[in-house]
Each structure stands twice: as C-alpha cells, then as structure tokens.
Amino acid sequence: MPTYIALIQKDASGTFNVSFPDLPGVVTAGDTLDEAIAEAEETLEYAAEDWRNPDGSTGLPTPRTIEQLTSDPTFSDAADGGTIVEIDYEAAEQP
Numbered sequence: 001m002p003t004y005i006a007l008i009q010k011d012a013s014g015t016f017n018v019s020f021p022d023l024p025g026v027v028t029a030g031d032t033l034d035e036a037i038a039e040a041e042e043t044l045e046y047a048a049e050d051w052r053n054p055d056g057s058t059g060l061p062t063p064r065t066i067e068q069l070t071s072d073p074t075f076s077d078a079a080d081g082g083t084i085v086e087i088d089y090e091a092a093e094q095p
Helices: 032-049 066-070 074-079
Strands: 003-010 018-019 029-032 082-089
Touching: 003 032, 018 074, 018 082, 029 032, 032 082, 066 074
Parallel strands: none
Antiparallel strands: 003 018, 003 082, 018 029
C-alpha cells in the first residue's frame, strides 16, 4: 500500500491546512489535527477517483519517500514549521 506524505500547517485562525507535495492541487483542512488527518485520508481517496497524469493516464503517481522529499529544497522550505504525516492509500479494486 503506497504511503503519501501530507504536510499540515496551522494558520493564524487555528485551521489545520493539509497539502500533498506529490499531488499538486490536492488540499483539505480541519479544525483540529485529528480532523485534518481524517480529511486528508478521505481527500486522497477522492483525488484518486479523478486523477489524470500529464500523459493522460489515470492513477495516482508513485509517492516519494520522506527521504526524497526532505532532500527537495522546495519541500523543506514549505515544511518549515509544519507537521509531516504519512497517509496510507489503498487503491480500490477495479471491477
């Protein structure tokens, strides 16, 4: 089962905003950290249903490992002050 890294950051209003570095545009939020994580799990499932890769194929891209992400300066800058959470994703079986 692939594991996607979610970056959670608390904003000035107290909302926990979630983004997925390997899935641009896939975002969600929650009023608590636990709610944000639950929303992230659900959002990942919804994103997989409609995901289109640049080549037109479907299916989420292979996630990078935490080691790969932390060596990416863009991710390191974005993650500063945030919480990194692993979200497991199990693709639904196709009929």
